[in-house]
Amino acid sequence: MHYIGLMSGTSVDGIDAALISVSVGGRPVLVATHAHPIDAAVRGEIQALMRDGPNEIERLGELDMALGGLFAEAAAAVLRKSGLAKKDIRAIGSHGQTLRHRPRAAHPFSLQIGNPSVIAERTGITTVADFRARDMAAGGQGAPMVPAFHHQMFHSAQRNRVIVNIGGIANVTCLPADAAQPVSGFDTGPGNTLLDQWIHRHHTHAHDEAGQWAASGRTSRELLELLLSDPYFAAPPPKSTGREHFNMEWLQGHLKKLATPPAAADVQASLVQLTAQSLARAIRRFLPQTLEAYVCGGGSHNRALMTALAENLPGIAVTTTDALGMPPDWVEAAAFAWLAHQTLEGLPGNIPAVTGAGHAAILGGIYKA
Template structure:
């Protein structure tokens, strides 16, 4: 019997690359191939411009939608070429797309990367636009990946917390009892401010292992100003993005201080913001002997992990490697799973996570 392969594509808030995987789910989950496809600097800048209102938005969005769709298709074709698996063996592609605006308070979230172009260029059925149905049902449209975490990682008799350290940080609470609901939400910024600040100050894409942050001193006044953002006190379901946590917001906070901190101290404080907000979120749920598993790009930041362990001293913290899936590929694998669920006409949202009126079948299908 032929293996039912699926491809997952993920391009997140960090805007570092397109993650692409080939996986199968029968009889059990298996990662067959993976590829990280570079996001050109020019496209990255166009995405950032569209994160905020500006001139000529509709034409700019339309052109970028097509350009990203073609780039996603290039990522698929490179992945297939490297894997030795033929396009005809792939049942479907699940593409998250690139988030341009996330406005759940207005009942919309916009992801681009034209799925019709992906289907046309690859000859593979493509499923995309996963958030909109959940939003139509009154949900946040995010985070969606907790449903995949539940399917792959829930363990009877053991509370688990999955932490995705992408541009935004989010958690999935997997209870030890399968009769209890899975919870999940964005806790606040993950890598987005850490990356933005070092890019502005040093022209670097990211702070490798948090090396620059570790040279600075956490600034309590700045940290408190940042933690006073109402998002941190809001109760879930909730989700966020660059609309709330971006460079202008950080600059406004810096402007309130009597003495401007050194740039390196700002970096140390931004790293602490991510760790402290995550630690605060996890502790408030009072789980029984939980284990924490990290995924996403921030799982490689040893300074961030050290600070997270400081805030959660009694909780074991490791990466999803320990669960059999490398942390870089968890989200891409999730969207392959969403594609499978859509084609099977099975629900793939969790209303307890997003706040929707019920679980829904997600995604729009573009047949090959």
């Protein structure tokens, strides 16, 4: 059975499309991939809607339909690359684009757009979407969503492993070798989001290529300690977060507390340490016998960040999921393809111990072609 997974993260750097094959009881196999661009105007509107603003409902409605079209284009493109036909694809699993994630609101919600009816209509392929809502209805935080896939794909019966996903927000999945021990996972805090926003503010680059700018700076211990004092880092899981919390206003608020703010490159270096140290602390606390950490997501290309993570995890082998047969850029998109499979098979896609849901749940709504 073949499925397509579609994912756009908090960095809004494009739509990842992954086509996988799934056999009963087996590990998914990556067949084809495609990175679909999001033009600057649409990216700007997405980022604007991540904050409060005027006329939000009108703007959201139009953007939802426009993004549905872009997600459909991404699905069609990866299908062409695979050489398969539309009839060979059982379903598309679309995560959509997160605009707000409010797990601690009076009525918790997580809002993803990219209209699945548009995707199903334009591709002619059944589409599964809105994965987070059912978990939240069951009392969970709707995040992180990928640990069940990590367990299916990467679990080892011999060695304790951690899968580290560094997208805009970073999260970990702890995979004990002993199957009797529970899988755990949670958002650790900022991944690339502050790094991307800071370099864009000072150099208009979308990201810090290979972490070169961060490597040119020196960590401000004073700033780093202030940032790490945020209560989120010490809070026990289940927990999840987003740009609603870790954003430029949050960073600027801490910078204002310093008598002498660091140079811009030193702030970037400090933000690398913030991501690395918050991840390392989480791993040591929740799976202290970890032997291996495998990184996926865009952060895997940031050499300064990968070096910092390895330095903060002495005795643990740190590499990317390439070593396990899955390129790090495509793990999340593949996860939502697999989650579509779970939904159509009537199988749960969440892990209650991870999200805090009251029970395992079949996730997502099905939009028949």
